Amino acid sequence: MSTALQFDPIRLPPECEVLRREVRAFLAAEMAAGTFDPNAIDKDDLFNASFSQKVGKKGWIGITWPKRYGGQERSFLERYVITEEFRAANAPVRRHFTADRQSGPVLIKYASEAIKMDILPRITRGECCFGIGMSEPNSGSDLFAASTKATKTKGGYLINGTKVWTSNAHQADYLIALFRTSAATKENRRHGLTSFLVDMKSSGIAINPIYNLTGLHDFNEVVFEDMFVPDSYVLGEIDGAWKQATSELAFERSGPERFLETFTVLIELVRVLGDKPDVRAAEALGRLVAQVHTLRRMSVSVNGMLQAGKEPIVEASVVKDLGTIWEQKLPHRAREIAAFTETDDLGNRAAFEEHLAFATMIAPKLTLQGGTTEVLRGIIARGLGLR
Amino acid sequence: MTDNIVTETATRIFADFADPQTINRARDDGWRGPLWHKLEEAGLTRAWVPEARGGAGADVADGFELARIAGRFASPVPISETLLAGWLLAQAGLASPAGAMTVAPCRHRCRITVGADGRLSGRARGVPFAVGTERLAVFAHGANSGVIALIDPAACRLTMGKSLAFEPLADIEFANVRPLAHADAPSGLDQTALMIMGAVLRAVETGGALQALLEMSTRYAQERVAFDKPIGKFQAVQHNLARLAGEASAAMAAAGSAAEAIATVAGDPGRFDDGIFLEAASARIRSAEAATEGAAIAHQVHGAIGFTKEHVLHRYTMRLLSWRDDFGNESQWALDLGNRIAKLGADELWPFIASR
16 A cells, blocks of 8 residues: 555634634524525525625635735635535535635636736635536546647637536636647646636637536536637646646545535434434434544544645545545435424425435436546545555 | 554554464464563553553553554454453542453443442343453442442353354353442443443444555455456456545544544543544444445455455454444444434534534
8 A cells, every 4th residue: 555544633723613603603694684595405596696795705715815815814624614614504605615615726826926916806705706617528537538629829829629517607707627738648648738717708608508407507518619818827837737636636525515515404304303213213313423423524634634734635535435425325315214204393394305305316416526436436546556 | 651652562562472364373372371461561451540550541542542553453352341441440440450351331231230238230241352351340330320340250150152253252140249349430430431432442443453454455456366467457446445445544534533532531431521422423333334344345355265264354354343243333322323413403413513
């Protein structure tokens, strides 16, 4: 084995608990004010601009970033608390979350100072939505098969090709996308792709909605036809994008959003079971809670190790593999557990059924988005020294 | 003692005196005496006994680290049981005698009571290593409080059995047994507190054993050639091993977290709150589930050779499966945890989880 897997028992420091109380008070107030409804789960209001702006005003977007870019220079563990509290409350974070989690950090690392000064403060104010342009019709998990072409022209590049499954594209101000600047080489099939910032106001972009099976509009097909991108929008090394995704991936894969996406089903299950569940239900509930506690402790551990400057890439993949499979099974387990409950309180039952139906419908995507189970297990196997 | 010294000392002793491969081949258990002697000489067996009572007075974390190393070597001796017995006796200010000990009860529903005359009655099922240990540390229910007692197993009726790993296991009947020593348990020390300590010790051992199992299975997949290449080059085998890595990680993380939580309150049962209960129950449940999954995957990777007496694999897998039953099995812990969650209610679920 090349490296031993490690999960230090890291605890969130006291400043996190202070922040947690603030976040809960904020969420309670916003729910009371009607800014969002945690039970409005299948509505199209996940892109809630006024909510994102309010979160920005609190300083909770890009909280780890340098102050000169609008950040707070606080720790990744504080960001962790914000993320998990928002998820557990089913808060509508979609408009700012991608930028907060990964696009902003990529810009900080690879963008010019002018771009950073322009875009990052807008992200932190909750005014800027990002998407990620990776997948193509013939390139999904096999990222390095991407063929959307960036052809050098005066002062920049002309982009031609199609991205697909692009979440947020119809709402996004920017994408960070991979385009082909050179052919792959015999020695390195990952060679030849370059990361670009794309301004969605550019001409030559057509966005076609793809409705997912829940009926919601989340992802899109994005077609580029001679779209111009200036040289200054190149992020990092030309032809060398494959070298750039290490610690960012660990952040993307190990966060609380990787096991809490169906969590409200568990909350509503507890409500339906009441305070005296039968033996079968109580035992099953106990197992579910043991799992989510363990996943959370693993996730905090990886984030703590990242904060300490380590690169727990394999551990992050383990968290996403276990976490997404758990959150995918959760609605099915909850359905079985609730099968024999009878309650006069039809209101509780209705809320449970609604959360259950939505979670059951979105369950298939959980082990696909952001790295499939198969890709993750390949990474883990490499970590074990098998590849 | 620091973690490093415990890790190094215990690893050296187990490697030198109880290498699983070596003792698997041994014709008799002549290795047992020298191994125990070395562990005792290094002060490890009584790590959780205060120095004033003849122990090493080590940190709580050191004891858990010892259990992890014991798990890595599929420990064939009652090291966790002796640690736990030392801890239990120390809670009531009782001294720990030399030699191996075990603990009763070690299942949730077994109940031992102590009468006004100080004699013990009741039954403890499935007590690991009840045969071959010199003393028993017992938690008994008194009229007003718990009582901790030191017992000579010869004074009890033992019904012998064997664990899945062929370790001695016994049902113990206490019929008006007079303790060698006894004292009232401090407030906060109840049977649940004892189960918490025992369950977390077993979870930590399980994590250590799964870590070793992962390394062993990975190594085997790299060495064993079939269809002209090491089987570890096949994606199906790689993904099985990745799953094993996930199970081992979950067990290690849950157990490590619970051990840290207990170490933070210095193993003081008076400070075992709902949060510690969540940690211990989760460690027990998740590590036992990981043992079930992990043992199956390791056997699948090893093929027929792993199903032989000759191969060392069973020393790990059968202990992993057997340990699931000690100090409350995962179903019992899940039932208790589920009932606590139900009492807390839906709106307290997330705050409870986030409190750890």
